[in-house]
Amino acid sequence: MSAAEKIIRALYPRQSDDHNRLAALYRYDALNAPAGEDFTFLTELAARVCDVPYAFITLLDAERAFVKSFAGLALGAMPRSQCYCSLAVLGGETSEICDLSKDARTAGLPLTIEAPFMRMYSSVPLATSDGYAIGTLSVMDSKPGCLSTSQRDLLRKLARQVMALFELRANERALKTSMDELETLATTDELTGLHNRRSLMNRLSFEVARTRRFRTPLSAVMVDVDHIKNVNDEFGHQAGDEVLAVIGRLVRENVRVIDVAGRYGGEELCILLPNTPLEGARKFAETLRSRIEAQVHGAGARTVTVTASLGVGSFNHMDIDDAEMLLKQAEAALYRAKANGRNRVEG
Known part of the structure; x- marks a missing residue:
């Protein structure tokens, strides 16, 4: 276990009900689904309204962080212990670190000590209707700083739109599955499995x-x-x-x-x-x-x-x-x- 991972787990241990959070995440079946233009638009909009070069929609499972959509910097999956968003799912409406290099929790993480040398981080948890944070909408900058009150408010509103989009996609998939099942029932002979x-x-x-x-x-x-x-x-x-x-x-x-x-x-x-x-x-x-x-x-x-x-x-x-x-x-x-x-x- 790396020193950074030890710091993360010592200062921010996994919640006792993390299995419930994971169950909430898997309900959306979103980890491997393509982001599409809607998620990209919300990510780019987050970077613009917060006046920063980088923004990300990130989902966290038990061990890894999956970047669903990005603006400014292409990132893929990474160990959960190396992702700033691991801190954000622990609770609270907004997580903000004005200088990542001066915070013991984040100073040794790869994105802090390697290009583009992230310094500012602000995020809002993507919370389900039953209160579980399945990921974050985050913005970052390679310069230290903090968001204004109005920018934080806009970021929270955008995070709600991201969750609404996840809900919509999940409902669409559930509806299609139901329609396929109904079509099968309507066209299939139960005994032989052939057309009725x-x-x-x-x-x-x-x-x-x-x-x-x-x-x-x-x-x-x-x-x-x-x-x-x-x-x-x-x-x-x-x-x-x-x-x-x-x-x-x-x-x-x-x-x-x-x-x-x-x-x-x-x-x-x-x-x-x-x-x-x-x-x-x-x-x-x-x-x-x-x-x-x-x-x-x-x-x-x-x-x-x-x-x-x-x-x-x-x-x-x-x-x-x-x-x-x-x-x-x-x-x-x-x-x-x-x-x-x-x-x-x-x-």
Whole structure:
């Protein structure tokens, strides 16, 4: 431990509830997020209103200080023991040292003894609504001096704007997360993890419109798990649901990013294959059929295997020119697969 660090920890020990302060800091998820123009503007404004060359927005975690935004001097992360702001989070509305070289707490710190040889330091804690200081808005100068009363007041007001911006960014992220979760709930089948029927049909309409416009191929594969009722009767409906869930995962692992897989209804799944002609869809369907057949499912202390019948339809811009006809062709092929012995691909 350096002499400066010993001085810092001796004169300004960590607060006993520093873990609560850190929890408040992490709520904002701001340590690694880019600053953006808004934080830069507030930092530059702080330097201007205080008539000093340097200003910083700094966040402090358990061991390090992260400079979120700066004006006049580019600084990155540094050990917390080497940062003036370590003093400012200990309490008080404003921390000011008129000559850093003459204060025992700061005289040996790197920014004091190395270029640009900081002398004046003034900061305001960035305080959360529950009273924890997660960092500071600070201004500095390489000449000794102090801020005027009006400058300190303006710095406090700017610090409140910085915190308001952190709150806004955090709320925006929370809102986006909530919206993403709601969208997932609205479009995803809970059991299989695939698109639900409504979402599948919406995507089908989009894909049909696109294939019409660009004259590209579009195929659909209907999948029906064979004799799933037997699994339900012998092992219980939970076992049947687990089989469907595993097959849903198997489908997700075997489709491309551009493909759309959904639960069409009951134990039937539907997979849309954009930019895929009929022959390519048949090959995909056969690969999927063989992987479903090879999958071993747990049913309590026992194991069970299932098979699937698959039907393939393809948009050819002649006989098939809309979503309904595409699905009807794939369904007709699926019925042939079931009628011809199941565990096969038709289409």
